[in-house]
Amino acid sequence: MDELLEILKKIKPGVDFEHETGLVEKRILDSMSIIRLVSALNNAFDIEIQVTDLVPENFESAASIMALVERLEDE
């Protein structure tokens, strides 16, 4: 989780990622930051996020992003 939070803070400084649960809904992460986030996640966790994983629900909070990463790590 710490590694994920560090990535998020690099992509969008100044956001309370520990508690925020509306990253997509509140437009905190725009399309450019999502693209950068996905490529950072792929590199850091050695996973490959597919376009079919790219749905709003998976990106609303650090917890849901972590759940996605863990699911893909298991695959």
Place this chain on the structure above:
Amino acid sequence: MKNILEYFEKTVKAYPDKIGFADASREVTFLETDLHVRAIGSALCACGEKRAVAILIDKTVNCIEAMLGALYAGDYYIVMDVHSPGERINGILNILDNPLVITDKDSEFVATDIGKEYLLYEELVQTKIDDELLSQKRKTMCDLDTAYILFTSGSTGMPKGTVISHRALISYINWVTEEFGFNEETVFGSQTPLYFSMSVTDFYSTIKCGCTYHIIPKQHFTFPLNLVEYLNDNKINTIYWVPTAISILSNWKVFDVIKPQYLKTVLFAGEVMPTKQLNYWIHHLNPAITYANLFGPTETTDICAFYVLDRDFSDSDTIPIGKACDNCDSFVVNSEGKLSAPGEEGELYVRSSFMANGYYKNPEKTAEVFVQNPLHNNYPETVYRTGDIVKQNERGELVYITRKDFQIKRSGYRIELGEIEAGANSVEKVKSCACVYDKKADLLVLIYEGAVKDTAVVLEAVRNHVPAYMVPDEVIRIKEMPINANGKLDRKALLATYKTL
């Protein structure tokens, strides 16, 4: 023809019951739009002559109707980015001469926050239509009247307003609709914000040709599967997007999963189209689709040169910007002020009715770039210097090389780094700062020197000063800014050193 609304009136007559405009929450026929805009126009007529109408409404049908309503009253409009900070909105409102502000219930809080008086869209559309008053207004107008002003980011930190007349708008729309054969069967999926010059093309083409104009919800560009479903659900056959938006679908290889079924015309402009990403579209979609690269500044309404793809390009090739549009003379001038020879680099100049009248209340900037034609001095003839360096390739096509100055473009937005720096410099203890753009990584990086330990403080100051698309991706504090031989801040060195930080 002297007023762009004449096209609207023809379209209303020809296709009254056709859906003209649709957003996420509603769709309207041309006739419904007509009734609303004449009501708004009648209300605004009572507010004075040739007023600046600032529209604080998100990209919705409401916003479109407010724009046309302002034109009916003989006013000119300025669409504002309701998501930008109050400081910037006020900055633009303060430049304008006694503006009227229109907002709607959804964005009313923005108008309240900045403490300006405003008119409410929902009330304006209830006004009784006074056709006699509207036609009197029209009689006093000519095609040199201003239709709208588009504000772009200015180098001194002050936004710069490009003034576009009805004549420029009509001339440009005549070209673009004829060149690409738009008609009542054209269905646009509109991506660009209404405060951005590219938005003029699909919107006013719809006004002229009776097309259908769908406003794509912004969120779809983050989640590309939803975007393609949206294109198919609405049978969208024509798009005019910034390359960044087009590339999203390529980078995700979305067409391996789902394909747009109805596309016929794919146009792009606003920044350099990466060929690799475009090739993904070309190789995965219907080969009958027309692709065209459009090129031009806000100061020529939208576009001054274009290239319709007629051959294959490898991923490392550059797509040309082609040739001048009809009724628009685009020519290349070398450093000696003469026409460039084929293959010789020079600055792109434009001589056309597409040209803006100049910048609002900014005679200095206007005189810098709206200049006497350098090729002759026989009579007054104003041309526009684009500041873009281009050359002609061996096929006689124009090829874009770079911007003459530091101005950068990102996702189609023009960004003056100086405006971001002005925000950071507003923090008391920031000693020196510079914003650099790492093109390769697509990162906007703000670097500063000074006794402000928390970079978030500087970021917050910038956030309050500029719209979201200009907020830096990284803020870095360093001990000492590099200085070059002339004693100026060394941006090149800064870009190199930041990468090692």
